[in-house]
Amino acid sequence: MENTDFEVRSLDTICINESALQHKWYHNIKYLVAGVIFGIILVKSEVVSWFRIQEMFRLQSFHMYGVIGSAVVVGMISVFLIKKLKIKTIYGEPIVFHTKKFNKGQIYGGLLFGFGWAMTGACPGPLFAQVGAGATVVAITLLSAIAGTWVYGKIRNKLPH
Amino acid sequence: MSISNPWPWYIAGPLIGLTVPVLLIFGNKFFGISSSLRHICAACLPSKIPFFQYDWKKEIWNLFFILGIFFGGMIAANFFADPNPVVVNPKLATELTQYGITDYSSLVPKDIISWHSLFTVKGILLMVVGGFFVGFGTRYAGGCTSGHAIMGLSTLQWPSLIATICFMAGGFIMANLILPVILRL
Numbered sequence: 001m002e003n004t005d006f007e008v009r010s011l012d013t014i015c016i017n018e019s020a021l022q023h024k025w026y027h028n029i030k031y032l033v034a035g036v037i038f039g040i041i042l043v044k045s046e047v048v049s050w051f052r053i054q055e056m057f058r059l060q061s062f063h064m065y066g067v068i069g070s071a072v073v074v075g076m077i078s079v080f081l082i083k084k085l086k087i088k089t090i091y092g093e094p095i096v097f098h099t100k101k102f103n104k105g106q107i108y109g110g111l112l113f114g115f116g117w118a119m120t121g122a123c124p125g126p127l128f129a130q131v132g133a134g135a136t137v138v139a140i141t142l143l144s145a146i147a148g149t150w151v152y153g154k155i156r157n158k159l160p161h
Numbered sequence: 162m163s164i165s166n167p168w169p170w171y172i173a174g175p176l177i178g179l180t181v182p183v184l185l186i187f188g189n190k191f192f193g194i195s196s197s198l199r200h201i202c203a204a205c206l207p208s209k210i211p212f213f214q215y216d217w218k219k220e221i222w223n224l225f226f227i228l229g230i231f232f233g234g235m236i237a238a239n240f241f242a243d244p245n246p247v248v249v250n251p252k253l254a255t256e257l258t259q260y261g262i263t264d265y266s267s268l269v270p271k272d273i274i275s276w277h278s279l280f281t282v283k284g285i286l287l288m289v290v291g292g293f294f295v296g297f298g299t300r301y302a303g304g305c306t307s308g309h310a311i312m313g314l315s316t317l318q319w320p321s322l323i324a325t326i327c328f329m330a331g332g333f334i335m336a337n338l339i340l341p342v343i344l345r346l
Contacts, residue, residue: 028225030187035229036236038180043237043268044164045173050269051249054257057329057336060250066170067177068310074178075192075315082185095185097316100303106324109301110309114331116294118340119287121269123306124299125194127292128227132234135269137276141292148296149198153212159301 042129050121057118103161116145165241167248180307181315190222193308195299197227260344273344283346302327 042048047067056064081087082095089095117123120141122130127145130138152159184190200217201224207213246265257263257270264271278284299305302324304313310328313321 025221027188028222031184031190031222031225032229032232034180034183034187035226035231036233037229038177038226039230039233039235040237041168041173041176041233042230043234044241044243045168045170045177046247046268047173048234048268049247050274051247051253051257051265053332054336055250055253057332058250058253060253063170067174068306070171070174071178071311072314074175075181075311076317078178078182079185079315082182087186089186089188091188093189095189100313100318100320102320102323103303105301105303106309106320107327109298109303110324110327111298111331111334112294113298113302113305114328114333115335115339116291116296116298116331117306117328118332118335119291119343120295121274122295123194124198124295125227125230125305125307127295128194128230129234129237130268132231133238133268134235135267135274137274137279137288138269140279141288141295144289144292145296145299146198146201148293148298149195149300150202150206150210150213150296151293152297152300153199153202153210154208156212156301 038125039129039132042126043133048122048126048129048133053118053121105159105161108160116148165243167243178311178315181312184226188222191308192312193223193304194227194230195296195305195308196220197223198296199300200224256341257344260341262344283343286343286346298331 045067046052047064052061052064055061079097083097087095113123120127120138122138122141124145127138127142131142181192184192199213200220203213203215203217247268249265260273262270262272269275272278273283274287275284279288295305299308302309304321304324306328309321309324314325
């Protein structure tokens with residue numbers, strides 16, 4: 001499979017909303033700030049706790065379902081309003097949405113990620129938050145996740161999609 | 162209730178959901194964290210692999226965002242940490258005691274996820290193999306909890322619904338059927 005630009009765009013949520021505008025690097029500080037707030041929420045709501053993930057997968061607590069469910073509802077309402085009111089970015093550009101295409105990776109990859117989520121008690125975001133919160137050994141888990149991504153990139157031609 | 166207490170789901174969930182419009186309005190960015198792992202590969206070790214041949218600098222916002230998550234974790238843990246251990250369902254506590262997990266003081270169980278246990282069979286399985294599954298699986302699926310479950314479902318994408326169902330199915334199988342065997346090792 002050739003990795004054309006289209007390929008990158010269709011399989012991932014990256015590189016799809018390239019702005020024609022060029023900004024200085026410090027324009028990225030706002031994403032850093034958003035990340036800081038997001039990280040604080042993750043830790044304070046305990047969704048980065050290995051124990052909370054175990055409860056979720058054993059149906060022993062509503063907490064995680066409440067967090068993810070209400071996040072999705074707020075996300076849905078926001079997206080609806082952005083579309084309805086044609087809200088623009090702070091740079092005045094229209095906000096564009098793209099449809100994701102189905103491929104079998106969402107099933108196989110999804111199951112594998114589910115295994116990893118239950119083992120490590122973390123998805124990618126929480127891994128960064130856990131290291132920051134002082135669980136330094138999770139840096140190893142994170143390095144291994146980067147290795148996993150790299151190996152996927154290496155062998156993806158041979159995988160069913 | 163003070164800011165140091167754990168935040169309830171109805172505060173945390175909506176705040177997490179607001180990340181979706183914030184990133185869109187900041188600059189048409191799609192909420193998704195696992196992509197950062199790909200950008201790190203593309204930046205550090207592209208090795209002529211086609212999947213990593215793209216201009217990762219155009220996605221640098223994503224790396225700023227994860228750096229922020231790291232600092233956010235640090236701030237939460239150092240400035241308004243909850244001094245009490247996490248309160249879990251007693252059923253879970255009973256089960257975990259059987260595996261020798263009794264320390265609830267950290268975000269991860271120190272009894273099994275620590276530098277001390279890194280070179281044990283359990284440690285390697287949970288941290289190294291588990292981490293590998295997270296990185297490989299999310300990229301294979303094209304997203305993680307943020308990109309598929311939150312962003313994908315918010316924009317009503319049915320492939321994201323399938324991915325989310327598979328995340329949960331994988332988690333249920335691992336937590337209930339396989340993890341108990343690993344934790345008994």
